[in-house]
Amino acid sequence: MIPITGSIAIDEGELEERFIRASGPGGQNVNKVSSAVQLRFDARNSPNLTAYVKWRLPAVAGSRMTGDGVIIITAQTHRNQDANRREAVERLVDLLRQAAHRDKPRRPTKPTKGSQKRRMDSKTKRGAVKKMRQGKPGVD
Secondary structure, three states: EEEEOOOOOOOOOEEEEEEOOOOOOOOOOOOOOOEEEEEEEOOOOOOOOOOHHHHHHHHHHHHHHHOOEEEEEOOOOOOOOOHHHHHHHHHHHHHHHHHHHHOOOOOOOOOOOOHHHHHHHHHHHHHHHHHHHOOOOOOO
16 A cells, blocks of 8 residues: 555555656667656546545646546656656655645634724825825915
């Protein structure tokens, strides 16, 4: 089991790994060795994810999630399969943690009586200053 949060963990059997050839520089090694990992996780049909995580996952995953609810993560930064496999699993865990995170609901607050009074006093004072600056013609 791979722990995601305190209450959510996914089974390793739900992950499907496929090894592909990595793109980019690397000389002959790139052409010979399939070191990149393509990790697939069927989130929609996973029994270990909560309904909230399944609902929020498409927004968090974006283009990494297919229309069928399968998350595809490709890791190819390292030169060996084990490191790429670990990185892909870490990225999946981070993605699921983001989807499981609930923001604290905002509770609107009211300004205090003192702050309301200070605001009104400053507005009155500013209005008085502007009134003084208007100057009536011919009153000198």
